[in-house]
Amino acid sequence: MAAVPARGEAHDHDPAPPFDPELAAALEALKDMVPRELSIEDIPLMRQGPGIEMLARLDLTMDGFFEVEDRLVPGPEGAPEISLLICRPAAPAKPGPLPVIYHVHGGGMVVGTNRVGVDEPLTWARELGAVVVSVEYRLAPEHPHPAPVEDVYTGLLWTAEHADEFGGDAGRIVIAGASAGGGLTAALALLARDRKGPRPLGQVLMCPMLDDRNDTPSVHQMAGLGVWDRTANETGWTALLGARRGGPEVSAYAAPARAEDLSGLPPAFLDVGSAETFRDEVVAYASRLWQAGGVAELHVWAGGFHGFDGLAPQAAVSRDCREAHVRWLRRLIGE
Amino acid sequence: MKELAGRLTAVDPDAGAAVRVIAYFDTLAEARAGLEALVRGAAVLAGCPARLVDAERRVRVRVEPDGRRQDSDLPPDPAWPSAAVVPGGAPALWLERAGGAEPSVVDAVILERAAGALRLVLDRTRGRAPVSPTDDPALVETVLDPTVTERDRLHAARRLCLDPDDPTALARAVAPLGGRPRILRVRGDARDAGAAGGAGLPDGRVGVGPAVPVLGLPGSWDGARTALRFTAEGSARDPGERVVRADDLGGIALLAELIVPGAEPPPDVRDLERAAADSPWMLATLHAVASTASLRSAATAVNVHHSTLQDRLIHAEALLGWPVRTPQGRLRLHLALTMRHLARG
Numbered sequence: 001m002a003a004v005p006a007r008g009e010a011h012d013h014d015p016a017p018p019f020d021p022e023l024a025a026a027l028e029a030l031k032d033m034v035p036r037e038l039s040i041e042d043i044p045l046m047r048q049g050p051g052i053e054m055l056a057r058l059d060l061t062m063d064g065f066f067e068v069e070d071r072l073v074p075g076p077e078g079a080p081e082i083s084l085l086i087c088r089p090a091a092p093a094k095p096g097p098l099p100v101i102y103h104v105h106g107g108g109m110v111v112g113t114n115r116v117g118v119d120e121p122l123t124w125a126r127e128l129g130a131v132v133v134s135v136e137y138r139l140a141p142e143h144p145h146p147a148p149v150e151d152v153y154t155g156l157l158w159t160a161e162h163a164d165e166f167g168g169d170a171g172r173i174v175i176a177g178a179s180a181g182g183g184l185t186a187a188l189a190l191l192a193r194d195r196k197g198p199r200p201l202g203q204v205l206m207c208p209m210l211d212d213r214n215d216t217p218s219v220h221q222m223a224g225l226g227v228w229d230r231t232a233n234e235t236g237w238t239a240l241l242g243a244r245r246g247g248p249e250v251s252a253y254a255a256p257a258r259a260e261d262l263s264g265l266p267p268a269f270l271d272v273g274s275a276e277t278f279r280d281e282v283v284a285y286a287s288r289l290w291q292a293g294g295v296a297e298l299h300v301w302a303g304g305f306h307g308f309d310g311l312a313p314q315a316a317v318s319r320d321c322r323e324a325h326v327r328w329l330r331r332l333i334g335e
Numbered sequence: 336m337k338e339l340a341g342r343l344t345a346v347d348p349d350a351g352a353a354v355r356v357i358a359y360f361d362t363l364a365e366a367r368a369g370l371e372a373l374v375r376g377a378a379v380l381a382g383c384p385a386r387l388v389d390a391e392r393r394v395r396v397r398v399e400p401d402g403r404r405q406d407s408d409l410p411p412d413p414a415w416p417s418a419a420v421v422p423g424g425a426p427a428l429w430l431e432r433a434g435g436a437e438p439s440v441v442d443a444v445i446l447e448r449a450a451g452a453l454r455l456v457l458d459r460t461r462g463r464a465p466v467s468p469t470d471d472p473a474l475v476e477t478v479l480d481p482t483v484t485e486r487d488r489l490h491a492a493r494r495l496c497l498d499p500d501d502p503t504a505l506a507r508a509v510a511p512l513g514g515r516p517r518i519l520r521v522r523g524d525a526r527d528a529g530a531a532g533g534a535g536l537p538d539g540r541v542g543v544g545p546a547v548p549v550l551g552l553p554g555s556w557d558g559a560r561t562a563l564r565f566t567a568e569g570s571a572r573d574p575g576e577r578v579v580r581a582d583d584l585g586g587i588a589l590l591a592e593l594i595v596p597g598a599e600p601p602p603d604v605r606d607l608e609r610a611a612a613d614s615p616w617m618l619a620t621l622h623a624v625a626s627t628a629s630l631r632s633a634a635t636a637v638n639v640h641h642s643t644l645q646d647r648l649i650h651a652e653a654l655l656g657w658p659v660r661t662p663q664g665r666l667r668l669h670l671a672l673t674m675r676h677l678a679r680g
Contacts, residue, residue: 021366025376028362029355314379314402316372 016221017275020303026312027226027305034311037224038108038232040141040239047111058119060087065126069166073158076150083136084155085114087122088166093129097169099333101125102159102200103134104152104188106179106307108209108228108236110140117178117310120322127326128333131168133159137184141239145254148240149187153197156188160198172333175200175266179228179307180236182208186256186285189265202267202332204325207278207306208285211257212237212245216280226276226305233277257281262288267295269328271321273304299324353444356380360448370456374398377430377449381442384431386411387453389420394457418446420454428453471495472515479508479516481553492549499549506549508556510563512540516556521546536578540566543580555581561591564677571615574622575676587673594677603657603671604678610654617654618672620647624659625669 019027027034038046060068066087075082092098101124105116114134125132137151156175163170177185182205189203214233223230237245237255244250252259268289272282279300286298301308301321309318363376370387377385378398386397388411397406411417416438417426428450430442438446477483477491489499495518498504505521514537536543542563544555558581565584567575581588594601600608611617616637623633634644648659658664 018366021363021368022372022375024366025359025362025368029359314375314400316375316402319402 014217014221016225018303019226019275019305020301020308020315020317022315023303023305023308023312023317026308026315030311034227036227036229036232038228038235040235043110043141043235043239058115060085060115060118060122061090062122062126065089066122066132073155073162076154079138079147079150079154082151082155082158083114084158085118085134085136086131086166087118087125087134088131088168089125089129092167097163097172098167099128099130099172099174099201100159100163100168100170101130101132102156102173102175103132104137104175104177104181104184105134106177106181106209107139108232109148109180109183109240110236112139112180117181120178120310120325121176123322124326124329128329130174130333131166133166133168140236141242144242145240145251149184149191149253152184152188153191153195156192156198156200170198172201173198174202174204174329174332176204176206177208178206178310180209182206183210183256186210186268187253189268190256190259191253193264200266202269202329203265204329205268205270205282205285206325207272207276208256208270208282209233209236209278210255210285211281212241212250212255213257214246216284218279218281219277222275222277222279227308227311228277228306230277257285261292262294263292265289265292265294267297267332269297269299269325269332271299271301271324273306273308274300274302275304276306278306297328352441356441356444357448360452364452364455367459368452368456370394370396370453370460371398371404373449373452373456374428375402375404377428377445378402380445381430381432385449386429386431387420387427388429389427389457392457416442416446418450420450420457475516475518478518478549478552479556485550488550488552492552497549502548504549505546506552506555507546508544508552508559509536510542510544510556510559511537512563512566514539516559518552519543539577540568541578542566543578543582545581561588564591564596564679565673567676571619572611574619575672590670590673591677594674596677596679598678600678601671601674603667604675606655606657607671607675610651613654614647614650616647617651620644621651621659621668622672624648625665625672630660 060066067090069086071084071086072081073084089098101121103118103121105112105114105118107116114136118132118134121132121134124130135152135155138147140148159168160170160173175185175188185203186205186208189200192198192200214230214237219230219233241250241254250258270282270286272279283298283300286296289296299321301317304317309321312318313322359376359380363372374385374387374396375398378400379402382400384397384399386407388395395406399405411429414435415429415431417429419425420427428446430446432442474491474495478488478495492499497506497520507519507521509517509519511517517537540563542559542561544559544562547555562579562581562584565579566577567573569575569577620637623636624630627633627636630644631641634641652658657667659668
């Protein structure tokens with residue numbers, strides 16, 4: 001850990017790594033559309049922002065490649081039903097059950113639907129011949145921890161138990177998510193391990209939100225910069241955890257960085273931008289996975305802000321990033 | 336998520352999009368982004384392929400709207416919206432948008448901003464633009480330098496794609512005035528550019544050395560530089576050949592050793608200068624007399640009637656103090672004109 005500065009050592013005045021030129025240009029052009037310093041009061045507005053309107057126009061069938069179904073399944077004990085978006089190849093290239101990508105959407109724990117960010121797993125699934133199941137979970141602050149992660153876990157249980165109903169292979173479920181969805185995915189892997197639930201084939205943690213303490217050097221370095229800064233992060237975690245945020249009593253199933261034991265987890269792909277709040281917590285999490293004897297692949301994309309490949313998918317670094325996802329999945333699934 | 340173009344138009348299709356385009360390219364330029372990033376920006380913002388073609392600098396970049404680099408050898412369609420990278424220059428940046436209608440406001444802003452940013456990058460990187468090894472000035476200089484060891488000259492020659500092991504492979508050194516040395520390969524049929532015609536030679540005054548085996552190129556370079564001293568602008572003030580081949584000089588080449596550039600010129604040259612100061616037609620007329628087969632041909636060459644030429648030559652002989660229409664006088668004139676070139680500083 002010598003290379004990673006200790007918590008709280010950095011000052012807010014440390015210069016931030018520059019954004020990649022193409023990413024900086026996209027950010028400049030779209031700066032009023034992305035969350036930077038989000039407060040609790042901004043959440044209702046953000047839930048109705050222009051992003052939602054664009055998502056409504058997303059072609060989930062990808063030109064007819066997928067058959068799309070919204071399925072309501074039972075929720076956790078005493079909780080409402082969960083909506084699963086299921087996209088399966090209409091004409092699979094191979095016979096037999098298909099690998100499943102179980103997707104957990106992002107949105108800082110406070111916004112989003114199972115459509116948010118699903119275009120990327122759909123792209124993988126088209127490439128790899130897989131089914132995508134994207135879970136809708138209850139959002140904070142109306143539904144604090146553990147509501148979101150319990151919904152996500154319950155959705156995975158249903159997916160594993162009913163995989164044959166949609167042509168999926170329960171033995172080959174890859175769990176994946178970006179941002180808050182990445183944090184929930186990491187938590188899902190811990191929960192599935194500890195409850196002896198379905199064992200995912202792998203976990204894809206894209207710029208995951210892992211640490212409620214919100215005080216790594218990159219958190220301080222990127223304050224007021226890029227996408228999803230320290231203030232927004234505090235808003236998201238406080239919505240999920242209330243006054244417990246940053247305190248001693250936070251569960252690893254809420255903030256996976258808090259986990260004492262990272263052994264026995266499925267192989268992980270982690271990536272993060274070098275110019276984002278989450279950089280240091282993601283690098284640290286990958287290191288701890290290796291230290292626990294785990295399988296993990298970490299990519300730190302130089303000059304990447306939070307969620308850069310979604311905001312500027314055409315940029316050279318975004319294309320490299322997205323290719324890295326597919327390549328890793330191809331190696332994992334081995335087809 | 337939707338592509339950037341989709342986001343831009345989804346939010347505000349008109350003026351706001353133009354403002355965002357400007358912000359996009361300004362930020363790229365500020366971060367000193369490269370050519371591909373700029374062409375990609377044009378493709379992504381326009382939502383159609385964009386391409387940059389700068390033949391002179393050997394730059395060819397084409398990017399699909401999804402950001403993929405995919406170059407094409409097909410010529411651009413003149414109907415596509417386009418912009419010059421140099422003000423007033425030929426189109427160099429295209430948006431591959433079919434239809435041939437007037438470009439939209441947003442397209443026009445994209446082209447204008449991208450072209451401006453591309454121009455800065457091209458200007459900044461022009462000196463470092465990739466050159467083929469056959470143009471590498473350092474290699475050429477090595478092959479022409481007699482003080483470099485044979486081994487190093489042979490190594491450089493191979494990198495220039497000259498084959499020192501083939502005894503029939505010959506080359507010539509070429510000395511352009513004020514330009515970098517060049518090397519011309521001599522093809523087997525001997526009808527190489529240095530021997531016939533001017534194809535493959537740079538513009539302006541050029542001396543061409545003799546065809547030699549690769550290790551003889553320092554000698555060919557000496558010959559080329561000597562030949563260059565015999566060249567002229569080909570203008571009224573400086574009539575003569577722009578391209579002179581060392582092979583064609585023969586014994587005349589010896590004059591180059593006798594005349595020191597910039598030193599006091601020989602008396603016949605001083606006579607010539609005095610005569611030239613008298614009439615603007617003088618030098619061209621005398622050059623025509625010295626370099627054509629007959630006075631009739633000389634009259635045609637300077638575009639005057641035969642009798643006018645006779646009048647001019649009577650006047651010239653009076654100023655020079657020696658005849659130009661006798662065989663001996665014509666030789667003296669030829670030598671004087673040649674020494675005038677050699678005596679230049």
